[in-house]
């Protein structure tokens with residue numbers, strides 16, 4: 001996992017403050033293109049690497065206070081296909097979204113407050129995957 005962003009785009013989770021690394025030129029270029037496509041502005045990106053099907057992400061929502069009330073998050077998948085599973089907090093309704101190389105998942109509105117998501121482990125042989133979630137962090141007041 002690593003965190004890149006504008007100066008001051010500090011992200012706090014699991015009790016730890018993460019200072020952003022300066023934008024790598026490839027990430028900066030992707031940000032510009034995804035901003036133009038989505039019509040939203042981002043000041044940081046969280047990068048997660050899944051080395052194999054054994055690497056996973058547990059149930060959570062991207063609902064940290066510094067992401068604001070209805071965060072808009074653009075998630076770019078690169079490499080191996082993995083399932084992105086979302087579950088409604090109230091009804092338990094669950095949806096599986098396969099994310100393939102080059103897919104861009106846009107999450108906005110009430111998604112983070114009403115749903116949780118995860119990337120489950122898989123026993124299916126699968127290669128590496130990198131996921132980039134472009135976010136807008138607003139400093140805590």
Ligand SMILES: O=C(O)CCC(=O)C(=O)O
Pocket residue numbers: 046048057062075077084099117118119131133
């Ligand atoms: O890898 C993914 O597609 C999801 C990543 C994720 O849940 C997150 O960064 O909060």
